[in-house]
Amino acid sequence: MKEYKNEVFTAADAVVQELVRAGVEVAFGIISIHNLPIYQAIHRDGNIQLITARGESGAVNMADGYARVTGKLGVVITSTGTGAGNTAGSLVEAWNAGTPLLHITGEIESPYINLGKQYIHECKDQLSMMEAAGKTAFRLRKPEQAVPVIRKAIHEAFAAPSGPVTLEIPIDYQSAIVPNSNIIEVHNSNPKIDLKEINVQLPDDVIVKILEAQRPVIWAGGGVIKSGAHDEIKELAELTGAAVITSQSGKGSIPENHPLCIGYFSAKEEVREFIRKSDLMISVGTQFRATETAQWESFVPENHISINENINAFNLNYNVTHGILGDAKRVLKTIITQISEKKISTDNEYAEEIKRLGEQLRQSLYDSLGPYKQFALGIREFAPKDAIFVRDVTVPANLWGSRAIDIYQPRTSIYVAGGGIGQGLPLAIGAQAGYKDRVVILMAGDGGFMLNIGDMATAAQEELPLVVLLFDDSGYGVLRNIQDATYGEQVAVDLYTPDFVKLGESMGFTSNRVGAPDEFLNELKLAVARRKPSLIVVDMESVGPLAKKFAATPGAVPDYTPKKFN
Numbered sequence: 001m002k003e004y005k006n007e008v009f010t011a012a013d014a015v016v017q018e019l020v021r022a023g024v025e026v027a028f029g030i031i032s033i034h035n036l037p038i039y040q041a042i043h044r045d046g047n048i049q050l051i052t053a054r055g056e057s058g059a060v061n062m063a064d065g066y067a068r069v070t071g072k073l074g075v076v077i078t079s080t081g082t083g084a085g086n087t088a089g090s091l092v093e094a095w096n097a098g099t100p101l102l103h104i105t106g107e108i109e110s111p112y113i114n115l116g117k118q119y120i121h122e123c124k125d126q127l128s129m130m131e132a133a134g135k136t137a138f139r140l141r142k143p144e145q146a147v148p149v150i151r152k153a154i155h156e157a158f159a160a161p162s163g164p165v166t167l168e169i170p171i172d173y174q175s176a177i178v179p180n181s182n183i184i185e186v187h188n189s190n191p192k193i194d195l196k197e198i199n200v201q202l203p204d205d206v207i208v209k210i211l212e213a214q215r216p217v218i219w220a221g222g223g224v225i226k227s228g229a230h231d232e233i234k235e236l237a238e239l240t241g242a243a244v245i246t247s248q249s250g251k252g253s254i255p256e257n258h259p260l261c262i263g264y265f266s267a268k269e270e271v272r273e274f275i276r277k278s279d280l281m282i283s284v285g286t287q288f289r290a291t292e293t294a295q296w297e298s299f300v301p302e303n304h305i306s307i308n309e310n311i312n313a314f315n316l317n318y319n320v321t322h323g324i325l326g327d328a329k330r331v332l333k334t335i336i337t338q339i340s341e342k343k344i345s346t347d348n349e350y351a352e353e354i355k356r357l358g359e360q361l362r363q364s365l366y367d368s369l370g371p372y373k374q375f376a377l378g379i380r381e382f383a384p385k386d387a388i389f390v391r392d393v394t395v396p397a398n399l400w401g402s403r404a405i406d407i408y409q410p411r412t413s414i415y416v417a418g419g420g421i422g423q424g425l426p427l428a429i430g431a432q433a434g435y436k437d438r439v440v441i442l443m444a445g446d447g448g449f450m451l452n453i454g455d456m457a458t459a460a461q462e463e464l465p466l467v468v469l470l471f472d473d474s475g476y477g478v479l480r481n482i483q484d485a486t487y488g489e490q491v492a493v494d495l496y497t498p499d500f501v502k503l504g505e506s507m508g509f510t511s512n513r514v515g516a517p518d519e520f521l522n523e524l525k526l527a528v529a530r531r532k533p534s535l536i537v538v539d540m541e542s543v544g545p546l547a548k549k550f551a552a553t554p555g556a557v558p559d560y561t562p563k564k565f566n
Helices: 011-021 036-045 056-070 088-097 126-133 143-158 204-212 222-227 230-240 269-276 328-340 348-368 372-382 395-401 424-434 446-461 477-487 500-506 517-530
Strands: 026-029 049-052 074-078 101-107 136-139 164-170 216-220 243-246 261-263 280-284 304-308 322-325 388-391 413-415 440-445 467-472 510-514 534-539
Touching (some): 011 036, 011 143, 026 056, 036 049, 056 074, 056 101, 056 424, 056 446, 088 101, 088 126, 088 164, 101 126, 101 143, 126 136, 136 143, 143 164, 204 280, 204 304, 204 322, 222 230, 222 328, 230 243, 243 269, 261 348, 269 348, 348 372, 372 517, 388 395, 388 424, 424 446, 446 467, 446 500, 467 500, 467 517, 500 510, 500 534, 510 517, 517 534
Parallel strands (some): 026 074, 101 164, 136 164, 216 280, 304 322, 388 440, 440 467, 467 534, 510 534
């Protein structure tokens, strides 16, 4: 067969050129008649690894997981119409997580767009659908502008608030010959700032509030992780003696075994009462989600210094005394420099109170787990400190996976920010593709796992050694508990499940079923050492019940009790 060589520069080549320029090394997706020129251009170029998912939804999750653990741009390439539509739910997830992600989708031939002529793969209004699902969406409207439009889309994905951007390119444009324009930027829209060269002074009253606070609290969110400000959070906490509370996305902002770290327990009444006694909160890179504030019933002190790159975050869910707009790492370095010039006194009794609260919260959680306490402790014992933990929506993950397994480093904790089930497996695949030498552990439930189960084949094909902990209760466990608590009965939550061990083996996973804590710990130890795709199916009926019945976090679910609507 004659080797195909491109002797001209096309819009597809422009796509690849800009991706490589942006440092992209891996792209996820599914090849199609409406993105074939882009795939061919990637193949010719040879700089980007292509990972083929088994569905567009999973492909977006993979790019999302990859971006969250690496800090790089996540890239996904899909088809038109139905293929693009399949990405919507996962784009919503990436939007909730604020993931810098570029979704490149084809479009039908430009003369037929929005005419309703039933062109193959046609969608009524694809651009609006993509705009609604993510941060924003662009259409390439002139092939000659391929380079500037692609670069604009990449910039927009990183610009605060970061998020998923869709770029749709009509199929006839992808093969169009375009100028190979060398567009030079004299300023970088996503700069790596040399902090030593910046001399920014914050107002004296901001510094005075921090120095005078007797019971300061730091609320660390996902913006800390994105800016790489974990060292600064730790240093500020130690300088001021502040307690550190983290959001789900802020886990890893400070090692969770640090005595000043309360951790991700923000919605617990004990933590809410602790905050009521505080005289200063410094919130960093967070918007205070409903699930983390008991539906915004948590108290925030009057003195509230908020640091955020997104100006819309200020006074959105809680009012601020001072809103500092900027990169968290840069702002925290400035604060640390200014307060280090002053005499700071910290209260040893307050430090002991913080430590006791953290210990009490963890012990109370352990006491509620029954046999699953050994699971939680064993996972932390056998997993390396830099292991990446991915959690789908399931009772074990919600109850103890997000709280009882300490996180020591940034970008090693991934959870489903938008609350949609089934996205854990492809998120874990993306994370493992980002760090093939790391241990990646996924916690999933049997109900959600079935949604993207085909992507087990993706993991096997790419030889990704992820470890899947599949908690099997033959149904939707979270909803069972909510129905029991609300209605006293269950409906539509019981599921027929396959033999997951046989299914896992057929997909290339070393698979075993366990029914007791000691069996689980033995299999986990082997799986971590094996460095091959591994599946551990936990028979939850055999393991036994929790010591305390699972209850959703306050404010995490709506109130379903009948009432008059005002």
